[in-house]
Amino acid sequence: MAAEEQGKQKTIAFVLYPGLTVFDLTGPLQVLTALSAIAPEYRTVIVGERVEPTNTDIRVKMIPTHSFEEVPNPSVLLVPGGGVPTLRAMSNEPIRNYVRSAAETAEVAGSVCTGALILGSVGLLEGRQATTHWAYYKILEELGAKYVRKRWVEDGKFICSAGVSAGIDMALALAARLTDEETARRVQRSLGYDPHPPFGGIDYDHLGAISAVRAALSLAAPVIAARPKQLTRQNR
Amino acid sequence: MAREGKKRNKTIAVVTYPGVALLDLVATKTVLDDLAMTTRYRSVSVGERTEAIASNTPMRIIPEKRFEEVPDPFALVVPGGGIASLEAMGNERLINYLRFAEHTAELVCSVSTGSFLLAAAGLLERRRATTHPAYAELLKRLGVDYVEGYSVEDGKFLTMAGVSGGIDTTLGLVAKLRSEGAAKLIQTDIEYDPQPPFGGLDWGEADGDRLVQTLEEHRMDLEQALAGRPDLYQKLFG
Numbered sequence A: 001m002a003a004e005e006q007g008k009q010k011t012i013a014f015v016l017y018p019g020l021t022v023f024d025l026t027g028p029l030q031v032l033t034a035l036s037a038i039a040p041e042y043r044t045v046i047v048g049e050r051v052e053p054t055n056t057d058i059r060v061k062m063i064p065t066h067s068f069e070e071v072p073n074p075s076v077l078l079v080p081g082g083g084v085p086t087l088r089a090m091s092n093e094p095i096r097n098y099v100r101s102a103a104e105t106a107e108v109a110g111s112v113c114t115g116a117l118i119l120g121s122v123g124l125l126e127g128r129q130a131t132t133h134w135a136y137y138k139i140l141e142e143l144g145a146k147y148v149r150k151r152w153v154e155d156g157k158f159i160c161s162a163g164v165s166a167g168i169d170m171a172l173a174l175a176a177r178l179t180d181e182e183t184a185r186r187v188q189r190s191l192g193y194d195p196h197p198p199f200g201g202i203d204y205d206h207l208g209a210i211s212a213v214r215a216a217l218s219l220a221a222p223v224i225a226a227r228p229k230q231l232t233r234q235n236r
Numbered sequence B: 001m002a003r004e005g006k007k008r009n010k011t012i013a014v015v016t017y018p019g020v021a022l023l024d025l026v027a028t029k030t031v032l033d034d035l036a037m038t039t040r041y042r043s044v045s046v047g048e049r050t051e052a053i054a055s056n057t058p059m060r061i062i063p064e065k066r067f068e069e070v071p072d073p074f075a076l077v078v079p080g081g082g083i084a085s086l087e088a089m090g091n092e093r094l095i096n097y098l099r100f101a102e103h104t105a106e107l108v109c110s111v112s113t114g115s116f117l118l119a120a121a122g123l124l125e126r127r128r129a130t131t132h133p134a135y136a137e138l139l140k141r142l143g144v145d146y147v148e149g150y151s152v153e154d155g156k157f158l159t160m161a162g163v164s165g166g167i168d169t170t171l172g173l174v175a176k177l178r179s180e181g182a183a184k185l186i187q188t189d190i191e192y193d194p195q196p197p198f199g200g201l202d203w204g205e206a207d208g209d210r211l212v213q214t215l216e217e218h219r220m221d222l223e224q225a226l227a228g229r230p231d232l233y234q235k236l237f238g
Helices: A022-038 A084-089 A093-105 A115-121 A134-142 A166-178 A181-191 A208-235 B022-036 B083-088 B092-104 B112-120 B133-141 B163-177 B180-189 B208-217 B219-225 B230-237
Strands: A010-015 A042-048 A061-063 A076-079 A108-111 A152-155 A158-161 B010-015 B041-047 B060-062 B075-078 B107-111 B151-154 B157-160
Touching: A010 A022, A010 A093, A022 A042, A022 A076, A022 A166, A022 A181, A022 B022, A076 A093, A076 A115, A084 A115, A093 A115, A093 A208, A108 A115, A108 A166, A115 A134, A115 A158, A115 A208, A134 A208, A152 A166, A158 A166, A166 A181, A208 B180, B010 B022, B010 B092, B022 B041, B022 B163, B022 B180, B075 B092, B075 B112, B083 B112, B083 B219, B092 B112, B107 B112, B107 B163, B112 B133, B112 B157, B133 B208, B133 B230, B157 B163, B163 B180, B208 B219, B219 B230
Parallel strands: A010 A042, A010 A076, A076 A108, A108 A158, B010 B041, B010 B075, B075 B107, B107 B157
Antiparallel strands: A061 B060, A152 A158, B151 B157
């Protein structure tokens, strides 16, 4: 295929880092890899600090296709989230530097779940509408973003999805943005994505005991955001 | 299923093979790992070797354990992989593992085309089972009593169509193993409140011709992959 020649293809880069919630990355990766089969002008790559086995939350090690240096200017940058490892990544210099510089030149910079906190930690979401996993919204606000409780939120070149599985819906919307709705529908068909949660949707107003997690994270939000904010100020 | 009295972990072996569908593997394992937080169920990915293998995306994966290290899991889960599942039917060590582990497993599950591997191991003979709708005709050719549905149960065998990476049916499985409340908690954690931007799918449009075409395109690969199983190759291509 001619479009596969280097330079002609547009690169969609997913950031992989130790301990991430790999479902965050996998949903959009599966969607956009299916897109690249239909629209070969796109290719998906997975970038990490080093091309080596990287541990994930489900203990299956995953191997990126490229190092950060090898993909300095992707057309699309997507940052997945996670729990504590993501909070740690917010202060990790190689990850921060890559996300900051790659997002600057990308046409679209996006996040899944708490990946938004990494975008926010380098100052990219200041004053912008964004979303994240429901339990972590306070940290996102602490980083200067305007939290919106939606499945995904677009603001300029930024696109952020809610927690984990929301990345699939966001990636389909992104596929339509990169090509057209007809192509995005074909991608959905090829994946067989036709969700029917067996016990209905989520009632966000009645989360019960689990909302204690959100309360605890909200209390800790200023502390969690302090160091990344300080790092960002030093960088300016 | 009632919780057992003795304090022993119940291992759920999630089987990997080259070309495995990454979302099937990751979604299933994520849901089962969430279940592990409050129960004795423990999921572990198994493969021929603990070395890197391809998935159906550019990402390569390394399973946690070799087949031999998990000889008697409580449950088996076989993810899909489309054509890669058909090729894996010729993988003798994988098929032998399924045959061996099935003896003691109390639950044997497949997602999407993972059912072809159960069929290749001879485990679905005269059983009711399902698979990805596009592969229905092909599964019938292997002598399986194909039933259309999100998930189909026959004895200890639970086959899932694998629609949406098997998320729906794995949540259903959690409800069966633990409780509906546990499933809903996991659903909230992974924020599974789907809103496909263009709505759902109309399965009536399922395109049988496309599968025939895809099969023809991969005929050489399949002939090679199934060299040791001429019986299966014969049934697939007639």
